[in-house]
Amino acid sequence: MNPNQTVEDESQPSITAMTRRIQRLSIHLTPLPLFQPSPQLNMLTCAKANKLEFDKGSLSSYMRGKYRESQEKVLEFFKSRPYLQTPIEISMNEHRELCMRQLMALVREAKIKPFRYIVEDPAKYFAIAEAVGNIDISLGIKLGVHCSLWGGSVLNLGTKKHRDKYFDGIDNLDYLGCFAMTELHHGELCFHCGLQTIATFDRITDEFIIDTPNDGAIKWWIGNAAVHGKFATVFAKLILTTHDSKGDSDMGVHGFIVPIRDLKTHQTLPGIEIHDCGHKIGLNGVDNGALRFCSVRIPRDNLLNRFGDVSRDGKYTSSLPTINKRFAAMLGELVGGRVGLASSSVGFLKIAVTIAVRYSLLRQQFGPPKQPEVSILDYQSHQHKLMPMLASTYAFHFATRDLVDKYSEIKKTHNEQLVGDVHALSAGLKSYVTSYTAKSLSTCREACGGHGYAAVNRLGSLRNDHDIFQTFEGDNTVLLQQVAGDLLKQYKDKFQGGPLSVTWNYLRESMNTYLSQPNPVTARWESADHLRDPKFQLDAFRYRTSRLLQSAVARLRKHSKTHGSFGAWNSCPDASSRAALKLVCDLYALDRIWNDIGTYRNVDYVAPNKAKAIHKLTEYLSFQVRNIAGELVDAFDLPPYVTRAPLAMKSEAYAQYTQLVGF
Ligand SMILES: Cc1cc2nc3c(=O)[nH]c(=O)nc-3n(C[C@H](O)[C@H](O)[C@H](O)COP(=O)(O)OP(=O)(O)OC[C@H]3O[C@@H](n4cnc5c(N)ncnc54)[C@H](O)[C@@H]3O)c2cc1C
Numbered sequence: 001m002n003p004n005q006t007v008e009d010e011s012q013p014s015i016t017a018m019t020r021r022i023q024r025l026s027i028h029l030t031p032l033p034l035f036q037p038s039p040q041l042n043m044l045t046c047a048k049a050n051k052l053e054f055d056k057g058s059l060s061s062y063m064r065g066k067y068r069e070s071q072e073k074v075l076e077f078f079k080s081r082p083y084l085q086t087p088i089e090i091s092m093n094e095h096r097e098l099c100m101r102q103l104m105a106l107v108r109e110a111k112i113k114p115f116r117y118i119v120e121d122p123a124k125y126f127a128i129a130e131a132v133g134n135i136d137i138s139l140g141i142k143l144g145v146h147c148s149l150w151g152g153s154v155l156n157l158g159t160k161k162h163r164d165k166y167f168d169g170i171d172n173l174d175y176l177g178c179f180a181m182t183e184l185h186h187g188e189l190c191f192h193c194g195l196q197t198i199a200t201f202d203r204i205t206d207e208f209i210i211d212t213p214n215d216g217a218i219k220w221w222i223g224n225a226a227v228h229g230k231f232a233t234v235f236a237k238l239i240l241t242t243h244d245s246k247g248d249s250d251m252g253v254h255g256f257i258v259p260i261r262d263l264k265t266h267q268t269l270p271g272i273e274i275h276d277c278g279h280k281i282g283l284n285g286v287d288n289g290a291l292r293f294c295s296v297r298i299p300r301d302n303l304l305n306r307f308g309d310v311s312r313d314g315k316y317t318s319s320l321p322t323i324n325k326r327f328a329a330m331l332g333e334l335v336g337g338r339v340g341l342a343s344s345s346v347g348f349l350k351i352a353v354t355i356a357v358r359y360s361l362l363r364q365q366f367g368p369p370k371q372p373e374v375s376i377l378d379y380q381s382h383q384h385k386l387m388p389m390l391a392s393t394y395a396f397h398f399a400t401r402d403l404v405d406k407y408s409e410i411k412k413t414h415n416e417q418l419v420g421d422v423h424a425l426s427a428g429l430k431s432y433v434t435s436y437t438a439k440s441l442s443t444c445r446e447a448c449g450g451h452g453y454a455a456v457n458r459l460g461s462l463r464n465d466h467d468i469f470q471t472f473e474g475d476n477t478v479l480l481q482q483v484a485g486d487l488l489k490q491y492k493d494k495f496q497g498g499p500l501s502v503t504w505n506y507l508r509e510s511m512n513t514y515l516s517q518p519n520p521v522t523a524r525w526e527s528a529d530h531l532r533d534p535k536f537q538l539d540a541f542r543y544r545t546s547r548l549l550q551s552a553v554a555r556l557r558k559h560s561k562t563h564g565s566f567g568a569w570n571s572c573p574d575a576s577s578r579a580a581l582k583l584v585c586d587l588y589a590l591d592r593i594w595n596d597i598g599t600y601r602n603v604d605y606v607a608p609n610k611a612k613a614i615h616k617l618t619e620y621l622s623f624q625v626r627n628i629a630g631e632l633v634d635a636f637d638l639p640p641y642v643t644r645a646p647l648a649m650k651s652e653a654y655a656q657y658t659q660l661v662g663f
Contacts, residue, residue: 051627052583054576060635062577063397067127068637070112074131075639077110078102085641086136088455092284095138099285100228102139103146106132107173115147115171119155122336122408129340130347134642137465138285140344145223145286146170148336150177153233156333157255157304166231166257178224178232178260180291185216197236197293199256200248201300203314208303210236210258210296218275218292221472225260225289226276232291233304234258240316251316252323255304255330258296271296282464306333332419337473338426339407342433343400348466349393349437352459354633354643356386356444359451361630377626380619385447387622389440390632391588394581396433403429424486431476431483434469441466458643484552491549518543518605526613532582537589540606544599580628587621594618 064071078084084102086095106112114132117125125147133140151170154162154177169175186194196217199208212218219225225232238251260272268274277288303310307326308318320326360377367374376382403425410419441463445452452459470476522536530536593600594614600606606614625632 052576052579052624054580054628054631055574056631056634058574059577059580059631060637063635064637065127065401067124070124071127071131073110074106074112074128075134075642077106077112078135079639079641081105086138086285092279095285096227096287099136099138099142102135103142104173106139106143107171113171114143115151115167118147118152118336122411123404126340126343126404130344133344133347134351134638136285137344137348137462138283141223141283142286144337144340144344145179146173146176148340149179149223149334150231150233152334152336153179153255153304154257156336157233157306157330158257159304159306161301162257162304174230174263176224176228176230178222178229178291180219180222180225180232180234180258182219182221183216184218184220184290195235195237195253197234198239199234199236199254199303200239200241201310201314202297203241205297206300206312207297208238208256208300210234210256210293210298212292212294218290220290221277221288222291223286223288225274225291226287227289228287229289230259230261230263230266232258232260234291234293238303238308238310238316240310240314249316250323251308251318252326253330254308254326256298257302257304258293258298260291269296280468282461282467332423335423335426336407338430338479339400339403339422341469341473342426342430343404345430345434345437345466345469346393346396346400348462349389349396349433349440350633350636351638351643352437352441352444352462353386353390353393354636354638355457355459356447356452357390357629357633358643359448360386363449377629380622382447383619383622383626385443387625387629388587388591388618389443390625390629391584391591392436392440393636394584394632395588396436399429400433420486424483427474427479427486428483430473431470431479434466435476438463438467438470487549488553488556491553518603520604520607523604524607524610526610528613528617531590531614531617532586534585534589537586537593540593540600541589543605544596547599547603580632583621583624583628584632587618587625590614590618590621 061068084098084105086098086102090098107114112128114125114128117128129140129144129148132143147170154166154170158166166175170177181195183195183197186196196213197219198211198213200211201208219232219234222229222232233255234257235253235255238254240249240251241247242249258272259269260274261268271294273292273294275290275292277290280288300310300312307320307329308316310316318326320329357377360382361375363376364373365376365379367378377386403422406418406422406425409415410422441459445459445463448457448459451457455461474482525531525536593606597606597611597614601608601611
């Protein structure tokens with residue numbers, strides 16, 4: 001862009017820019033021929049160690065599970081429609097429009113109904129969302145904002161009248177919507193978050209009046225608000241005027257359905273001001289906007305009244321006695337967003353690790369003197385970077401699948417204890433997995449050298465688009481504090497004889513067993529059989545959790561005296577797949593233990609020689625995983641156009657492609 005060009009000029013491209021764009025679009029009309037790798041570019045297999053043989057297809061089926069066909073339908077749909085694929089270079093406005101067309105095509109042409117799946121089969125929804133994110137993360141988020149956040153708020157915070165009125169419009173995208181929680185001065189999904197937007201009941205007209213009392217209360221970062229949204233669920237403090245000595249009563253934060261644009265003309269409705277949050281570091285296919293309300297009147301029926309209602313004569317009723325309990329119940333219903341982010345984040349980790357492993361198997365560098373070149377994945381340092389990451393990807397795949405299953409169960413059973421569990425687990429896994437993926441995306445970029453920096457290889461856009469996963473749906477630091485708070489509460493319950501929730505039950509034994517002295521005999525066991533025994537691995541994790549928890553409680557007790565009180569396997573289809581999964585499981589567990597070896601050594605939970613043995617075995621397992629790394633990433637079963645360029649590197653097709661995109 002010409003440095004003197006203004007933002008307005010961007011929407012009026014020069015003839016040269018237009019010619020470039022037409023050239024680029026022509027790529028879609030005359031797609032590149034399918035790349036056949038030349039024999040020299042075959043991935044190198046390592047001849048040194050004995051290689052675990054396993055059936056890749058069977059492992060892949062097990063990994064993809066029962067929603068394989070649904071995911072393939074999404075991927076095939078976009079593959080067969082190049083004009084719906086996001087090009088490497090695209091302006092923000094074009095990206096937003098393309099994203100909207102992608103979403104429309106998915107629902108109206110492919111007849112895939114994600115919103116319906118949220119109700120009928122939540123696990124299917126998350127599988128579809130993961131596949132949609134593989135097309136373009138922006139599309140995945142746009143779909144998530146519409147179906148899970150806006151649609152989810154209507155389903156979960158509203159009652160039958162809301163479902164009857166809005167379900168079809170949300171399902172067929174006529175009622176594209178937003179979820180307006182965050183304000184300029186206050187983030188989302190936190191207790192006592194101090195939202196300031198108000199909804200005052202007007203008894204005379206039987207309406208709520210929505211107001212933004214000051215600039216700090218402007219709803220900010222709201223997905224789908226800048227361009228496409230017709231409705232928003234607006235979170236506001238419900239104010240009842242009592243007309244007596246008590247004056248106004250604040251009943252706490254509630255959700256309200258507020259139409260923001262005319263259904264026919266798409267004009268912004270009176271009293272609503274919409275600003276564009278503009279170009280972002282990533283996710284530019286999503287139109288985030290800011291909303292200000294000036295005496296916007298909505299019918300009383302637009303209050304999402306599952307947890308609190310207002311009668312025609314202005315009386316408030318709720319089964320929950322306090323503002324905090326109502327807010328907690330409301331947030332509890334919104335965990336689906338976090339479950340979706342954790343699951344999608346693993347999807348991006350799969351793509352990145354597949355690109356990096358395939359590149360590393362392909363790329364050859366000098367080997368030992370006077371010997372042939374080796375693949376860079378034969379370098380120990382490279383194995384250290386990528387093999388524990390590959391093992392972690394498998395671990396997170398199963399962990400998030402378990403979370404999705406638990407979430408589906410609470411939607412069916414409404415088991416209160418499990419609801420609390422899913423709340424804590426989703427907070428912990430969302431923050432742990434998204435932080436891990438964010439770091440790993442950078443590592444994968446580095447692991448692909450200069451080629452990792454070529455936009456065509458996706459790692460840059462994956463990194464930029466995924467980065468915000470650490471912040472939205474609850475900032476990771478704040479979420480981890482919530483998990484810590486939950487663990488402390490469980491600790492207290494344990495010693496006060498109260499019930500432990502299902503997830504934290506695993507701590508029960510460890511609390512009693514491990515809070516005493518570590519076993520000096522087992523601390524010295526170094527055999528590979530012992531180190532690869534799931535009992536040792538799980539015991540070590542439990543031990544560390546219990547120990548950290550106990551020490552946190554001791555420190556909190558000490559500080560509270562001076563500062564006051566303060567408030568995560570399955571069977572597998574065939575033996576060979578089981579062996580492969582056991583290998584990545586051992587690598588994951590021992591790498592985690594090795595990463596935290598300080599904690600274990602400090603208390604002699606592992607003796608010095610055992611620590612050395614763990615390190616040696618971790619290196620050996622890394623090497624073993626390296627030998628099947630190609631097959632392991634193949635088992636993710638990602639179509640070539642999702643992980644496209646690395647296989648085409650150094651090839652004619654790659655040169656052709658880079659030429660056409662103008663490098
Ligand atoms: C692309 C994008 C899309 C979004 N979409 C939506 C949407 O559709 N709807 C919606 O309602 N919101 C949306 N958001 C808002 C998002 O949820 C918030 O940005 C997020 O909740 C964090 O709030 P904040 O920006 O106010 O950050 P802040 O709360 O200001 O956090 C800033 C820093 O302070 C730290 N911090 C904050 N509180 C604590 C604490 N208690 N203890 C320790 N450290 C703390 C955090 O760790 C962080 O590092 C979106 C944001 C973005 C960027």
